[in-house]
Amino acid sequence: MTERTEGGESRTNEGEQAIVTGGTRGIGEAIVRSLAAQGMSVVMVGRSDTALREAADRVRSRVQGAELRLERADLSLVGDVRALADRLAETTSPSVVINNAAVTADIRARTEEGNQLTLATNHLAPYVLMRTLAEAATGRPARFVVVGASPSVLRRFPVDLDDLHAQGARVLSRFPSLRPFAAYARTKNMNTMFVYSLARRLVDTGITVNGAHPGIIARTGLSRDARGLEKVLTTMVQLNPFRKMPEQGADNPVWVATDPGLDGVNGRFFVDRKDVVTPDHTLSPERCEALWERSAELVGMAP
Incomplete structure (x- = not known):
């Protein structure tokens, strides 16, 4: 008989390993x-x-026998991410890797390594972590999932390949308080472009990588430091009657990571369990490769 948990989910993946970034809330x-x-x-x-x-x-209180390993890392720092990736490459054989961590920060905020904070956390971290784990997992099947954002919203925020650090403030928005959101949106488009570039490199390896939008989610804390118009926008989103709670937002990424029907599916983006087309500016192989190479330069990896 299949064992079921408090939430009614069957323990269908007993013994497999998963890695989840940004796993402490929402x-x-x-x-x-x-x-x-x-x-x-x-x-x-x-x-x-x-x-x-x-x-x-909290997880153990709701999932009896939950097997958890805790890994501390500041994902805004390339050095921390590289050390984390090396540890995990040596000590785990994950069948699932989900990048969920993301922030919205002032466009002037820089890490001690000199990278813009939103760029470093939202894009450079998964770039380093997933590249490292993919290279170490040769011959082992795995599913990588990058938690993205709404393709329809992101259509208006193409990545500026000559300004990854989002220093062209007025190009981001003529309203200073909306610039952090615009910079965030650009990094989520970078996530999508990264998925496509990595997917092309993973063909026939047994590893797949896809993007997944969780929906409009309440209680994420993503814009807790928002100001001005961004604060107004965030409040309106949180009051949206169609917003989801975190448990509902987890459904699509978890489905992409575990559903047997998606075996072998690679380089796609899913919204509400449906394969969708992302904006044209994310689909160009030339643009995706340019982002890959510039990201490699920023983190000190070979392109």
């Missing part, structure tokens, strides 16, 4: 809980030891 924590309920051993990646322990306690 959608990320809900993803960890769902994968653990399916029987996976889950590596939770977060920035704070305290937040990791508290999130793990």
Whole structure:
């Protein structure tokens, strides 16, 4: 008989390993809980030891026997991400890797390594982590999933390949308070372009990579530092009657990562469990390759 958890999910993936970034709150924590309920051993990646322990306690309180490993890393720092990736490459054999971590920050905010904070966390971190894990997992099947954003919203925010650090402020928006959101939107388009570039490199390896939009989600904390018009916009989104709770937002990424019907599906983007077409500016192989190469330069990896 198939064992079922409190939430009614069957433990269909008993013994498999998963890695989830941004796993200490909101959608990320809900993803960890769902994968653990399916029987996976889950590596939770977060920035704070305290937040990791508290999130793990919440997951274990709802998923009996949840097997969790806690990994602290500051995903805004390439050095931290590289060390994390090397540790995980040596100690895990994940069948699922989900990049969920994301921030919205002031466009002037820079990390100690000199990268714009939103760019570093939202794009460079998954670039380093997933590239490293993919290269280490040769011959082992796995599904990589990058949690993205609404393709229809992102259509108006093409990546400026000559300004990855989003320093062209007025090009982002003539309203200063909306510039952090515009920079965030660009990085989510970078996520989509990264998916396509990595997917082309993973053909016939047994590893697939796809993008997944969780929907409009309440209680993510993503824009907790928003100001001005961005704060107004965020408030309107949070009051949207069609918004989802984190558990609902986790559904699409987890489905992309685990559904047997998606075996071998590679280089796609899914919204509400449907394969969708992303904006034209994300589809150009030339643009995707240019972003890949410039990202490699920023993180010190061979293109």
